[in-house]
Amino acid sequence: MQSSRVGLVAALAIGVLAVSACSAAPAPSAPPSASSPPATSAVPSPPTAAEWAQERLETLTLEQKATSLLMLHAPGTDPAPLRAFADQGIGGLILMGDNIPDDAAALAALTAAAQSDPEARTLIGIDEEGGDVQRVPWDPAPGADALRGGPATDATAAFRSRAEMLAAAGVDVNFGIVADVTDDPDSFIFSRVLGTDAATAAPLVAGAVQGEQGLVASTLKHFPGHGQAPGDSHESLPTSPLDLARWREIAAPPFQAGIDAGAELVMTGHLVFPAVDAAPASLSAEWHRVLREELGFDGVIVTDDLLMLQHNGLPEYQDPGENAVRAVASGADLLLYVLPEDPSEFGISVDGLTESITAAVRDGRIPEARLDDAALRVLTLRRELAAG
Secondary structure (H helix, E strand, O other): OHHHHHHHHHHHHHHHHHHHHHHHOOOOOOOOOOOOOOOOOOOOOOOOHHHHHHHHHOOOOHHHHHHOOEEEOOOOOOHHHHHHHHHOOOOEEEEOHHHOOOOHHHHHHHHHHOOOOOOOOOEEEEOEEEOOEEOOOOOOOOOHHHHOOOOHHHHHHHHHHHHHHHHHOOOOEEEEEEOOOOOOOOOOOHHHOOOOOHHHHHHHHHHHHHHHOOOOEEEEEEEOOHHHOOOOOOOOOOEOOOOHHHHHHHOHHHHHHHHHOOOOEEEEOOOEEOOOEOOOHHHOHHHHHHHHHHOOOOOEEEEOOOHHHHHOOOHHHOOHHHHHHHHHHHOOOEEEEOOOOOHHHHOOOHHHHHHHHHHHHHHOOOOHHHHHHHHHHHHHHHHHHHHO
């Protein structure tokens, strides 16, 4: 009986040890359930337009940077000359009335054929204000002459309709928002202003920008204000008596309102305010400073057609290369040229303008940082528009 007890105790001891050994062993891993997501590594965010543009900029030669500041016009509805400009690496194309075919589908085909860089659109710009300045005959939206004096919501609706029409046709920059003010019915610009004074113009300018947002890039023109500079800048150099203090009061508010509303571009005019600078605003470092520092504009500054400076007949503006250098050095980012069938008539070519700008960089007239800043702003806008 005693031996049986001993055997039983021994057996129990052995069982306890076995159980302890089993509990100490790690349990086998359970198979992943079907609902558990597989482990993945973090996907890096795509670069922003500015980051992409900076990377692209670092691959460009000095000449390519200079060429990218040009926005040119080639007459006619054949896309080949437009595409040839794009293939040379210019930043943009401007369409005039002679570029507009018979219908919207044909215009869309033209603008599509002019593109050569899917990652950074060649900007396609147009002056589509409505009213007196209308390149596209099927644009049904009212212009400034009909909107003036009305609510800002009407300007928003009109420019949204206009922007939808342009975007569908492949146009992505509208030089269409006139921020000038004048109450003089004899003024060259009177029929195109959204208000006869700053207080009435500012909300309509902001409303027009809001209407275009998400569809086309908005442009405010003609900084610092054609309404205060009598004359036609297509054939003369209009001059204003305003000093900077009076300008801030009379002419600045509509530009400020449009900038605050998100306008992507501001167009400088060939307008002289002698109390501020003897040079026209398009070539004036002081006016570019005011636009950047006082109005807080951080987008693309585009000149009005630089060929207009040669049209005014003044000897100091007859060298297209010199005009281009002065514009870039003063702060312009995009140089606009409405070229005729034979641009050599005015001594203009892509190679010639590029060489003038690059020579000025090498000579120190244009700091390379200024060229890089201009090219980066244009590239960023082109990337933003390509990304939609």
